[in-house]
Amino acid sequence: xxxxxxxxxxxxxxxxxxxxxxxxxxxxxTPTFRNANRNQSIGAAVVILFMTGLFFMMMRTGAxxxxxxxxxxxxxxLFPVGFITSLIAERGTMSIPIERMVSGDTPFCFxxxxxxxxxxxxxxxxxxxxxILPSATNPHSIAVMIGLWFALTLVMGKAWCSYxxxxxxxxxxxxxxxxxxxxxxxxxxLRLIPWAILLFVVLLSAAIYEPVYxxxxxxxxxxxxxxxxxxxxxxxxxxxxxxxxxxxxxxxPFLTKKRTQCGFFCPFGAFQSIFNKINPFEIRxxxxxxxxxxxxxxxxxxxALSADSIREGKTLLxxxxxxACVDACKKDAAVWHLKGTEVGVKPERARLLFLYGAWGLAxxxxxxxxxxxxxxxxHLMHWN
Amino acid sequence: xxxxxxxILAYGGAALTLIIAACTxxxxxxxxxxxxxxxxxxxDAAYSGGTIARTYExxxxxxxxxxxxxxxxxxxxxxxxxIDFKPVAALPAVVDEEVDLDGDGLNDVHxxxxxxxxxxxxxxxxxxxxxxxxxxxxxxxxxxxxQLLVNTGDEVVVRVPxxxxxxSR
Numbered sequence: 001x002x003x004x005x006x007x008x009x010x011x012x013x014x015x016x017x018x019x020x021x022x023x024x025x026x027x028x029x030t031p032t033f034r035n036a037n038r039n040q041s042i043g044a045a046v047v048i049l050f051m052t053g054l055f056f057m058m059m060r061t062g063a064x065x066x067x068x069x070x071x072x073x074x075x076x077x078l079f080p081v082g083f084i085t086s087l088i089a090e091r092g093t094m095s096i097p098i099e100r101m102v103s104g105d106t107p108f109c110f111x112x113x114x115x116x117x118x119x120x121x122x123x124x125x126x127x128x129x130x131x132i133l134p135s136a137t138n139p140h141s142i143a144v145m146i147g148l149w150f151a152l153t154l155v156m157g158k159a160w161c162s163y164x165x166x167x168x169x170x171x172x173x174x175x176x177x178x179x180x181x182x183x184x185x186x187x188x189x190l191r192l193i194p195w196a197i198l199l200f201v202v203l204l205s206a207a208i209y210e211p212v213y214x215x216x217x218x219x220x221x222x223x224x225x226x227x228x229x230x231x232x233x234x235x236x237x238x239x240x241x242x243x244x245x246x247x248x249x250x251x252x253p254f255l256t257k258k259r260t261q262c263g264f265f266c267p268f269g270a271f272q273s274i275f276n277k278i279n280p281f282e283i284r285x286x287x288x289x290x291x292x293x294x295x296x297x298x299x300x301x302x303x304a305l306s307a308d309s310i311r312e313g314k315t316l317l318x319x320x321x322x323x324a325c326v327d328a329c330k331k332d333a334a335v336w337h338l339k340g341t342e343v344g345v346k347p348e349r350a351r352l353l354f355l356y357g358a359w360g361l362a363x364x365x366x367x368x369x370x371x372x373x374x375x376x377x378x379h380l381m382h383w384n
Numbered sequence: 385x386x387x388x389x390x391x392i393l394a395y396g397g398a399a400l401t402l403i404i405a406a407c408t409x410x411x412x413x414x415x416x417x418x419x420x421x422x423x424x425x426x427x428d429a430a431y432s433g434g435t436i437a438r439t440y441e442x443x444x445x446x447x448x449x450x451x452x453x454x455x456x457x458x459x460x461x462x463x464x465x466x467i468d469f470k471p472v473a474a475l476p477a478v479v480d481e482e483v484d485l486d487g488d489g490l491n492d493v494h495x496x497x498x499x500x501x502x503x504x505x506x507x508x509x510x511x512x513x514x515x516x517x518x519x520x521x522x523x524x525x526x527x528x529x530x531q532l533l534v535n536t537g538d539e540v541v542v543r544v545p546x547x548x549x550x551x552s553r
Contacts, residue, residue, distance in 0.1 A: 028409065092504060098526040099534035101431060102541055124424050129431040133421055137537075142425075147417030151408040155401045209428060209459045230526060280397035340394030353398040357405035364409050 008062030018056040020356065025051050025363050032371065043374035050074075050370070051363045058355065062348075064323030065299075069172060072162060075366045076169020080223040082373030085380065087225055095228035101129035107140035109224075110149045111167075111268040112214045114198055118206035127209050152365060155357045157279025158272045161262055161302075162322035163362040166369055167220045167249075171261050175253035175301060182255040190264040191303045191318060198267035213268075219244035219261055263302035263318070273318045281354040282337050283325060285313040286344040289333035296325035296334050313343060321354065429453040430529050433466035433541065438487055445474040448539075449485055452546055455530075463546040464530040465518070467495065470539035475499050479540070482514070493518055493544055497533055509533045511544050519545040 009017070029044040036044065054067045061067075087094050096106055108130045119125045126132065126142055134141040152164050161168055201213045215227070216237060222245035227234045248261035262269050276282070285296075290310065297305045304319040315325075325334045335347035336354060404412060426432070433450050440447040450466040465485050469475055478498050482491035497509025511521040511533070521544065524533045532543035 097534075098529070098532065099536045099541070102433060102529070102532065102534065103536035103538070104427060104432065119428070120423075120425055124426060125428045126425050127428045127431075130427070132425055132427065143417040143421040146420045147413045147415075148408075150416045151404065151413045155405045155408070207458050209430065209456050209461075228526075280394060280401060338394045338398055340390040340397070350398075353402065357401045360405045361408060 009060055011060065014056055014059035017059045017352070018052060021055045021359055021363065022048075022052040024360050025367065028364050028367065029371065036375075039375040039378040040371070042378060043371035046374055047363075047367045047371040051359070051367050055355070055359055058359075063327045064351065064355070065327045068162065068322060069176065071362065071366065072169040073173040073176065074169065075166050075370060076171075076173055078373035078377075079166035079169075079369050082369065082376045083224055085376045093228070094225050096225045097228045098230075101227075103137070104129065104131035104135070105138045106130045107138060107225075108142045108145040109214070109218075110145055111218060111220075111266075112211045113146065113149065114202050114267055114271040115205040115211040115213050118202060119209060122206075125209075127205060128211050128214070148365065152361050153272065153275050154278075155361055157281070157321070158269075158276040158317075158319065159279070159281075159321040159354075159358055160272050160275075161266075161269050161320040163358045164365055165262075166366065168259060168262050170220075170223070171249045171253040171259045172301065174250050175257045175259055177254055178257060181257040183252075184256075186256060186258065186303065188303065188306060191316070193264050194266055194270035194318075197265060198270040201267045216240060217244065219247075219249050219265075221245075257301075258303065259301040262320075263304075269302075269318065269320075276317055276319065280339050281321060281350060282339060283315050283319055283321060283323075284335055284337040284343045285310050286333045286335060287311075287313050289331045289344070291331055291333070293330070295328045295330065299324040299328035321358075323351075326351075430455055430459065430461040433468075433543070440483070442481070446470055447481060447483055449483065449487075452485075454546075461528070462530040463548060464532075464543045465546065467493075467542045467544065468539045469495075469542070472499075472501075472535060472537065472539060475540065479509075485518070485544070490515075495542055497540070497542075499535075499540075505535075507533050507535050507540065509542075511542060513544070513547070516547055519547050521545075 025048040029048055032044040033041055051071065054071055057067045058064055084094055091100070100106065106129045108128060112128055116126050116128055119127050128142065131138050131141045132143055134144050153160055156163055197217070201217070205212045217240070219241060221241040226238055226241055229235050229238050248265050252260035292310070296310065301322060301324055302318055302320060304316045305325060306316060309316050326336060328334070335344055336351035337343055337347060338350040338353065341350070430453060434453045435451050436448055437451045438449050440449070448468040448470065452463060452465045454463045455461045467483055467485070469479060476499070478496070480496045482494045484490060485492040491514055493514060494512040495509065497507055500507060506525055508523050508525045511524060513520045521531055524531055526532060526534050530543055530545045532541060534541050
């Protein structure tokens with residue numbers, strides 16, 4: 001007879017630990033309640049309950065990945081709904097015409113950041129058709145988006161990719177459909193490709209003064225906005241976006257149960273890995289408890305673990321702290337860790353310290369996207 | 385002693401991330417954004433059209449001429465000069481203007497286009513070069529960043545490619 005595993009914490013203690021997140025969520029959405037219409041208020045209320053409820057379950061069960069994934073997949077699938085709807089309401093199409101580019105109305109996406117670094121550093125020129133400061137027609141200006149990204153990155157490091165990126169949830173959703181992976185053998189060298197693409201994109205963008213990734217390689221253009229198809233070049237760009245999206249975000253995650261775009265393609269993810277070096281939180285392996293069962297390796301969605309790294313008790317640099325390996329480990333060998341402390345000593349404290357910051361900002365950033373998308377959906381359903 | 389120092393640094397670092405997280409929505413995000421805004425960055429002239437060189441007043445509207453944009457060696461945008469006709473609301477049904485682009489007192493291009501104010505309408509028009517410094521564009525619309533005649537909503541933006549062959553002679 002299967003005996004259900006005992007809950008990690010009592011309801012009371014879990015609720016107490018959830019209280020700061022509940023108050024934070026209320027604080028984040030209070031302005032929405034003050035200034036919003038009915039749909040926006042409903043969206044905000046749902047998100048407060050959703051984010052607080054998921055955090056409560058993290059506290060109650062001791063699992064991280066399972067609950068984080070619910071938020072993350074919701075973010076991945078609802079972000080395009082809100083974004084595409086706002087584009088169509090504003091300009092009648094998902095495509096961005098050249099006249100909007102020359103007037104600086106392209107919303108800035110954080111994924112462009114590595115492409116613009118060299119020209120910005122050496123020529124003070126931003127090679128993106130947006131605006132530095134926010135305007136009525138473009139609130140997602142370069143200064144706003146980089147400021148937001150930098151603050152979140154200081155808190156999360158590479159965990160941006162599993163708590164903030166509004167694209168990663170799409171492939172995490174498709175990766176979660178099958179019970180077992182159809183394709184199980186993946187060449188570990190694949191994880192080097194994002195670094196190669198990062199180098200290629202940064203250098204080529206600086207050479208031709210164009211955001212190369214954004215113009216040619218971003219799979220998520222298929223579900224956000226893309227240059228209006230008015231020439232052979234823009235038609236080719238559109239085809240590339242669709243093929244990359246279908247392959248890397250839908251089909252391969254479905255077959256491999258991995259986040260293939262994030263793990264084997266995304267140059268921004270590689271760039272974000274660098275910030276893991278300055279972030280105090282990480283996942284480590286207690287060698288005394290580890291039995292080399294490789295469950296953690298199988299569970300890792302981005303192949304951020306290798307046999308060698310586990311032997312050394314570490315993850316690879318591209319670990320995005322999603323918690324899949326910790327949840328999968330049956331021996332409690334994979335643990336949350338605060339750099340500078342002993343591995344396996346008070347891992348729950350490290351997890352809590354990390355989660356308060358990461359979940360708090362996920363509530364602020366991803367939560368507001370969710371609330372906006374929900375309000376948009378309610379509006380589309382003529383709820384109001 | 386070293387272990388103690390490491391512990392202090394570790395928990396100090398963790399506390400710092402929590403402080404940063406708590407401050408982010410209230411002022412930290414704004415402070416970082418402000419730092420970016422004041423870093424002296426500008427949008428590449430291939431997109432923005434570059435700085436303004438001179439403005440001509442017409443009957444109720446303005447013609448704004450930008451400094452010529454000379455693109456970089458490997459940049460796929462040809463050198464051009466941007467002219468803005470604004471505000472859109474004040475433009476006549478047919479704009480037919482000769483414009484001095486370099487400020488030498490002689491007109492350089494003859495721009496003609498019909499204003500179509502219906503929603504989603506695409507403009508098309510002609511830019512005839514009056515000397516060999518500029519290229520003539522017939523039936524130009526939203527062709528490329530250097531060959532352009534578009535309505536952005538606030539203004540009509542015209543981009544005339546420089547005749548680089550004549551410049552190199």
